[in-house]
Amino acid sequence: MCGFTGFIGETKNSSTVLEEMMNQIIHRGPDSAGIFTDNKAALGFRRLSIIDLEAGSQPLYNEDESCVLIFNGEIYNFMQLREELILKGHVFATHTDSEVLIHGYEEYGEKLVERLRGMFAFVIWDRKNEKLFAARDMFGIKPFYYTHMNGTLLFGSEIKSFLPHPHFIKELNEKALKPYLTFQFPVLNETFFKGVFKLPAAHYMTYQNGNIDLHQYWTPEFQPTEQPLDEIVTEIDQVVRESIRAHQISDVKVGSFLSSGVDSSYVASVLKPNKTFTVGFSDKNFSEIDNARTLSEELGIENVNQILDPDRCFDKLEDIQYMMDEPHSNPSIVPLYFLAELARRDVTVVLSGEGADELFGGYAEYDTTAAMKKYKKLPKLIRQPLGVIAKRLPEVRGKNFLIKGGLSPENWFIGQAKIFEEKEASNLLTNVYKSSPTVREIVKPVYDRVKQEDDVTKMQYLDLHLWLVDDILLKADKMSMAHSIELRVPFLDREVMKTAAKLPVKYRINGIDTKYAFRLAAGKALPKESANRKKIGFPVPIRHWIKEEKYYEKIKSYFESAQAAQFFNQKDIMALLNDHYQGKTNNARKVWTIFMFLIWHKKYFN
Template sequence: MCGFTGFIGETNNAFDVLTEMMETIVHRGPDSSGEFVEDGAALGFRRLSIIDLEAGSQPIYNEDQSIVLIFNGEIYNFMELRDDLVAKGHNFLTHTDSEVLIHGYEEYGKDLVAKLRGMFAFVIWDRSEKKLFAARDMFGIKPFYYSQMNGTLLFGSEIKSFIPHPHFQKEFNEKALKPYLTFQYPVLNETFFKGVYKLPAAHYMIYEKGNLQINRYWTPQFKPSDQPLVKLVDEIDDVVRESVIAHKISDVKVGSFLSSGVDSSYVASVLKPDKTFTVGFGNQNFSEIDNAKELSNELGIQNISEILDPDACFSKLAEIQYMMDEPHSNPSIVPLYFLAELASKHVTVVLSGEGADELFGGYADYDTAPALKKYKKIPLLIRKQLGVVAKRLPEVKGKSFLIKGGLPVEDWFIGQAKIFSEEEAVSIVKPYLRNSLKVEEIVKPIYDQVKQEDDLTKMQYLDLHLWLVDDILLKADKMSMAHSIELRVPFLDREVMATASKIPTKYRVNHIDTKYAFRLAAGRSLPQKSANRKKIGFPVPIRHWIRTDKYYQEIKEYFTGTAASTFFDQEKILQLLEDHYQGKTNNGRKIWTIFMFLIWYKVYFESNSIPFVETKSKQTKQLVTTR
């Protein structure tokens, strides 16, 4: 639902500047817009109408208009909160969830955020106190960026909205590149734009008299229960069903993304929407369409699918990187872009299965294979020595096995993506780019919070803080909003998390399967093969594309360009490309990671305009303005 942007600080022509900022995010809210501009404060809002279609415009005010709100997201317990606030004497003028935030802030202050069940990023401006309060949801489902430049605080749903502001200085953050090459996504809190930061998930922000305070209001915790397995499975199924029902509240059409995996299948089986949506590639190994159609037929619902064309995919790479704001090389972003486009022709809201792996233990890395269990019977000292030696080896068969078997999880697990090793990343970037945070410095503060936990919980905890927020959820938000649809994730819910935290390690991952208890719960709604199907994860044939002369030549043009010579050792990255093209090795993901960065850099730092961006506004904007 929607997007916002704004600033606090004296600016000439503030209304015109805000209007231009809002135009950069029109895709997030094509239905209407609203502005508040007064005494150095400017709040802009673009609306995608979901609930209370007639009366849900923003900014929204309290009774005496002393407090102003702009809000992106959905609050699923808003009726419960509304009843409590009405009982306390608050008067509501609309039936939107947005108004609950205004009155909730009046009643509870900063404690409001801990009461919310939903996905959100919002800003509240206190006109009398000249004070800003902002917050982001507990999982980081909705993005929130901010920057302090030249006496002005900028904030918004997307970084691109800052660029029109005269106080914004667009500058490349040199420290972001090296970590990105390892993680494949923008992992630092400071973005690829110097001086622009992410408000972390589960944090709120207060800005008053030029002072900025940021505080955490929630921390994920795992507290295993000794309940019998059947009781835990009952609870998982109950809470998932209740969450899906809560997440389908809408005054517009709701559909569901559907892959062949258990997560989206479980959501679709409970939701039973009129339509599910799936995309894939022509190669059978890179398509989930057949499995999705089979399940949809069994559920008695329509599956709408599309086979993707590589030429179409390459033609949209620049637009995809523009919409992402920062370089992002997860290949699944490409089919996700087209999946959202397909769904947007039929519905305004889609439910999806993100988050189940992180909460319930679904990734392959979480599994300790039988061979590794046997290896761990060797004395720890010997295994540790072998692990240290293995870390220094080039990428050879058996290296990962020796490292995982001999070293603590903190020494080798950095999340669900590891493209270049740190040593490789250092070797291919120019010397001036090497002085940035090391991988260990990025993951250690997170691991330090769970020192006493078991290895599985440590891995889940790290993924919840890095991979989930800055890869999975970021691309889900940006690619759905690029096509003006709202994506909801019922597994990433306060109540679902409370249940997931109870599941003992043995029922998360065991010798039978990953996500064991969760799969048993899903099996109550799904055919057995759907509930037990292994994760595929939006497969994309990039390694084959790069060995096709047409695409190889396109990538080579970037690798031999000025930007590549500025940031990389061109001889080394061209060798990576040549070796892959000639079939000597599979460097597909490494090449793609460099390629996506170079496309992003061209869009944001080498181009004077963004020709592929179309205005998506459906009507003349509705002004809600104080000037």
């Protein structure tokens, strides 16, 4: 819907500074702009018009203008909240979903966030009490960054909006690099910019008298209930359809991203937009276009698709990393960038299938193979010591099997990506960047909240807090907003979560399939083949690209640069690159992760 930025604190030429900050995020809201300034606060808003196109500009005010709002997102239960607030005497000036936040804050205070159904990041400046109230949605669909520097609180949808402010100090956070090499995304709460933090998902923040206070207002809880399978399948289908209807609210055209997986296929089949959008590569193993086109034809929908050219992809890597704000090496960011660009030619809003795997148990890592099930029949007294020993072994065949079979997820599962082992990452780095939180220190606080849960639930819980927020949703927001298009994710909905939380493990993962009950529900809307098709997941042929001389030489120029020498043992990273180029081993993801960091660093710091 938009982007916002602002600050609390005395600043010379505050209106001019605010305008410069807003210009950094004009891609998030090219349709219009709005500002508010007083002697304490400056709030800036860039608008992408979705609802109430004529009267929906921000900042928005309450009746006596004592409270000011800037907001990014959509509130899907705003009509219900609006009616409640009108009955309580509040007077509305627009028909936007945004305005329920300002009146809702007047009526309910900080408890407002518990009543919201939607995706959001917003700021309310309470002028009477000189207090800022900010909040982020329960799943972390919309980003929110903040920093307190030189007596000034800066906040916004993107870190790059802070760069023009005279009180902002741009400095690399040395502790962020080592964890990134393992996780592939910026996993720490403090970003790659020292002193800049993410407001965590499902949190609100207050700022008053120079003090920042964070509060968590929700956490996912899995509470399985024994229900007949057909009942739970029907309930999933009903809640998904209702959520998709709610996510259609718009005064502009709505389309759908479509891959070959069941998640986006389910959304498209229920939504039935005029157009679906798909991208892929010329190699059939790295393209979902054929499957997407087939399903679209069956649904009577036009599929708009595009084959991506690797030269064009490489040309855009710097822009992609700039738009991400922090380095991010999930290769799927690349096709997602071009997919959003493709869709923007026809629509302003798209629905997509993110979140179903985390809620309903869709990842292969959650599953247990037949061999593993047999192995786990051995006493734990035998398996556990073997798992401990295996963790200390070099990379040998069978190592991961023994670890997963003998140890709990707390000791091996960190999410859906593990690029470098922690020790290997440390050995690659120069001394300044070796000191950082360990992988164990990062995952332990999350696992500690679900000590009594089964292994599948533990893994889902970790993915909901780390992988989903800082990989899946971050790239979805940044790559769509790079092209001024709003992406909505109907599976990540308060009501859908209530249903997903009731599923016993046997309806999530079993000997038949992952996401078992969800696939059966999708089958009510999809042809059987589409409902059971395995996810490919935006495959990108980076391992082939790195073996081509022109791309190898480009990466090599970065690896051998003086810039790289600040961070890495260049002999070691060149060995990774050369071994891959020569076909000795597949180091594609490792090479790509280093390469993406160097591109990002060059853009922001050189």
